[in-house]
Amino acid sequence: xxxxxxxxxxxxxxxxxxxxxxxxxxxxxxxxxxxxxxxxxxxxxxxxxxxxxxxxxxxxxxxxxxxxxxxxxxxxxxxxxxxxxxxxxxxxxxxxxxxxxxxxxxxxxxxxxxxxxxxxxxxxxxxxxxxxxxxxxxxxxxxxxxxxxxxxxxxxxxxxxxxxxxxxxxxxxxxxxxxxxxxxxxxxxxxxxxxxxxxxxxxxxxxxxxxxxxxxxxxxxxxxxxxxxxxxxxxxxxxxxxxxxxxxxxxxxxxxxxxxxxxxxxxxxxxxxxxxxxxxxxxxxxxxxxxxxxxxxxxxxxxxxxxxxxxxxxxxxxxxxxxxxxxxxxxxxxxxxxxxxxxxxxxxxxxxxxxxxxxxxxxxxxxxxxxxxxxxxxxxxxxxxxxxxxxxxxxxxxxxxxxxxxxxxxxx
Amino acid sequence: xxxxxxxxxxxxxxxxxxxxxxxxxxxxxxxxxxxxxxxxxxxxxxxxxxxxxxxxxxxxxxxxxxxxxxxxxxxxxxxxxxxxxxxxxxxxxxxxxxxxxxxxxxxxxxxxxxxxxxxxxxxxxxxxxxxxxxxxxxxxxxxxxxxxxxxxxxxxxxxxxxxxxxxxxxxxxxxxxxxxxxxxxxxxxxxxxxxxxxxxxxxxxxxxxxxxxxxxxxxxxxxxxxxxxxxxxxxxxxxxxxxxxxxxxxxxxxxxxxxxxxxxxxxxxxxxxxxxxxxxxxxxxxxxxxxxxxxxxxxxxxxxxxxxxxxxxxxxxxxxxx
Numbered sequence: 001x002x003x004x005x006x007x008x009x010x011x012x013x014x015x016x017x018x019x020x021x022x023x024x025x026x027x028x029x030x031x032x033x034x035x036x037x038x039x040x041x042x043x044x045x046x047x048x049x050x051x052x053x054x055x056x057x058x059x060x061x062x063x064x065x066x067x068x069x070x071x072x073x074x075x076x077x078x079x080x081x082x083x084x085x086x087x088x089x090x091x092x093x094x095x096x097x098x099x100x101x102x103x104x105x106x107x108x109x110x111x112x113x114x115x116x117x118x119x120x121x122x123x124x125x126x127x128x129x130x131x132x133x134x135x136x137x138x139x140x141x142x143x144x145x146x147x148x149x150x151x152x153x154x155x156x157x158x159x160x161x162x163x164x165x166x167x168x169x170x171x172x173x174x175x176x177x178x179x180x181x182x183x184x185x186x187x188x189x190x191x192x193x194x195x196x197x198x199x200x201x202x203x204x205x206x207x208x209x210x211x212x213x214x215x216x217x218x219x220x221x222x223x224x225x226x227x228x229x230x231x232x233x234x235x236x237x238x239x240x241x242x243x244x245x246x247x248x249x250x251x252x253x254x255x256x257x258x259x260x261x262x263x264x265x266x267x268x269x270x271x272x273x274x275x276x277x278x279x280x281x282x283x284x285x286x287x288x289x290x291x292x293x294x295x296x297x298x299x300x301x302x303x304x305x306x307x308x309x310x311x312x313x314x315x316x317x318x319x320x321x322x323x324x325x326x327x328x329x330x331x332x333x334x335x336x337x338x339x340x341x342x343x344x345x346x347x348x349x350x351x352x353x354x355x356x357x358x359x360x361x362x363x364x365x366x367x368x369x370x371x372x373x374x375x376x377x378x379x380x381x382x383x384x385x386x387x388x389x390x391x392x393x394x395x396x397x398x399x400x401x402x403x404x405x406x407x408x409x410x411x412x
Numbered sequence: 413x414x415x416x417x418x419x420x421x422x423x424x425x426x427x428x429x430x431x432x433x434x435x436x437x438x439x440x441x442x443x444x445x446x447x448x449x450x451x452x453x454x455x456x457x458x459x460x461x462x463x464x465x466x467x468x469x470x471x472x473x474x475x476x477x478x479x480x481x482x483x484x485x486x487x488x489x490x491x492x493x494x495x496x497x498x499x500x501x502x503x504x505x506x507x508x509x510x511x512x513x514x515x516x517x518x519x520x521x522x523x524x525x526x527x528x529x530x531x532x533x534x535x536x537x538x539x540x541x542x543x544x545x546x547x548x549x550x551x552x553x554x555x556x557x558x559x560x561x562x563x564x565x566x567x568x569x570x571x572x573x574x575x576x577x578x579x580x581x582x583x584x585x586x587x588x589x590x591x592x593x594x595x596x597x598x599x600x601x602x603x604x605x606x607x608x609x610x611x612x613x614x615x616x617x618x619x620x621x622x623x624x625x626x627x628x629x630x631x632x633x634x635x636x637x638x639x640x641x642x643x644x645x646x647x648x649x650x651x652x653x654x655x656x657x658x659x660x661x662x663x664x665x666x667x668x669x670x671x672x673x674x675x676x677x678x679x680x681x682x683x684x685x686x687x688x689x690x691x692x693x694x695x696x697x698x699x700x701x702x703x704x705x706x707x708x709x710x711x712x713x714x715x716x717x718x719x720x721x722x723x724x725x726x727x728x729x730x731x732x733x734x
Contacts, residue, residue, distance in 0.1 A: 080529045138722045141459045145664050149711035160702030380540030387534045388522045
């Protein structure tokens with residue numbers, strides 16, 4: 001009987017992080033792939049070594065951290081929140097206050113990263129716990145609108161607290177990724193500079209990528225461990241039916257509050273990383289659209305699952321890039337005007353003002369949608385299509401593919 | 413002849429009567445938006461996050477029919493401008509109603525029976541999609557709606573209001589009365605039955621699908637009328653632009669304050685929040701409040717109401733079953 005898949009002889013085995021050999025192997029391979037990808041030496045995926053792809057992937061890791069937080073709240077505890085970007089903003093500005101340049105025009109203490117980064121998780125968590133009780137009192141769709149209010153009130157506060165955020169016009173710079181003991185001049189390690197480690201040339205993009213990957217892996221472990229512990233099961237019980245959960249002895253108020261706090265901590269951490277990664281932010285960065293992006297990530301990925309959330313984050317961030325590349329490629333073919341592909345492409349892509357087409361690649365306004373608008377429409381369409389046709393998201397698709405090959409060539 | 417004055421700064425006066433007039437004007441827009449949201453919610457159990465996009469799309473339709481393409485005025489020689497504008501608006505309203513029905517058919521109908529959250533998130537996706545397409549049509553510059561009210565001001569001595577605000581208030585009153593009458597009609601009763609219990613309504617021979625379509629058509633028409641009054645003097649005189657849709661986010665607190673499933677609540681909530689916003693803008697002129705305080709007043713009112721009554725003032729308290 002030993003060694004059979006899905007046969008668990010102990011409770012611990014059942015709840016282990018990676019419960020089969022295949023999962024262990026695949027997780028290890030995937031991690032190894034992510035580790036070597038930015039050097040551009042993976043066959044077939046060499047483009048991942050380009051600087052803009054390294055940057056894009058670093059952003060994927062940052063958004064994945066934030067999405068994992070929303071997944072705890074929405075996917076596990078079932079509380080729909082449109083207010084995630086508010087907590088990202090609080091995290092970003094906490095980090096900016098503590099880690100920002102001291103003595104400048106804007107608030108800043110010049111503290112090192114080991115102070116501002118944890119603080120960027122703790123402060124939003126505390127604020128989440130403060131607004132939590134109001135949010136716990138209201139249910140369902142009322143909660144969605146209350147959290148929508150958080151974003152709108154938050155954006156207003158950020159816009160008007162010019163001493164901290166720099167206001168809408170100029171924004172502010174955020175602390176850089178540097179290891180320091182305290183406020184000394186030369187950092188131990190600066191992720192903003194190219195470095196040589198053990199004889200290897202490492203560009204600043206790659207070292208930042210590695211740092212973000214490290215944080216993302218840590219966040220995955222924390223999220224997964226919360227999910228498989230008593231807390232995670234309590235969240236799911238509340239999601240499935242709150243009254244029944246309370247009958248079973250789950251303290252609904254306590255766990256909903258905890259879900260808010262934890263999700264805000266993840267969000268704040270991601271917000272600080274995102275703002276520092278980009279370097280400069282304006283208050284409008286933390287608007288409703290950012291919150292909707294996170295919701296899209298967990299819907300498209302598959303609400304309630306960690307691996308789905310990661311897939312969703314990657315999908316939502318990489319899609320615009322792919323669409324842009326595809327459009328450019330299509331436009332190039334149409335311009336060359338040869339072959340059947342060019343003829344088909346011409347139907348969809350407008351390359352001159354009097355041309356008809358769904359997409360236009362012209363600068364400025366022309367017929368059809370610009371690439372950015374196309375991305376917006378596609379983004380909305382994907383949310384709708386996934387909700388209608390595949391509520392489990394990419395995770396559900398993956399599950400079906402996996403189950404097909406599990407029994408292959410048998411169909412049962 | 414009534415003197416016409418152009419206000420240097422609309423809404424910047426401290427006069428109490430001006431405040432009330434502004435409150436009535438804002439309140440009627442909020443009431444129109446709230447009524448649409450509540451009718452859709454009651455009939456179909458969907459919180460429509462796409463209302464903003466519908467509003468902008470409706471306002472664009474009016475701009476397209478009335479000023480960009482001048483339909484049907486271009487085919488009728490010698491017609492008075494106000495008459496051809498009215499015809500255009502009616503055509504735009506019909507088009508908007510079809511748009512509402514189309515959206516419901518394509519994206520909301522497949523979600524019947526799903527969780528409320530999931531459907532609300534679908535409408536969020538529809539909002540992004542429809543806004544993207546509408547913004548492409550609008551382009552970078554605002555599109556004027558070609559309304560006949562212009563910037564004319566009615567000066568009564570103790571208060572000045574724009575012609576458009578008078579028209580807006582009366583339109584709102586007529587539409588509220590129209591909705592009240594509609595709920596007494598045969599279709600309206602069917603809609604109330606559907607709101608009460610969809611399955612039981614079906615068993616009584618009510619075509620629930622048709623009721624859904626009608627509810628979305630009404631919601632879209634009300635959104636379009638609100639979009640019209642948002643996009644003309646004295647609010648956004650330049651016309652409908654890519655930020656028009658965001659105005660509607662200020663109307664969501666209206667339905668929460670009034671209660672998601674109460675039409676009366678939406679109307680009263682709309683005027684309540686309209687007055688609160690107008691009063692806040694007039695009287696709370698402190699430097700530390702900064703710019704754009706009016707925009708968050710609805711949410712502050714909402715939070716205060718929710719602390720006292722988590723289901724809104726007129727909303728039904730959810731019965732929790734084990």
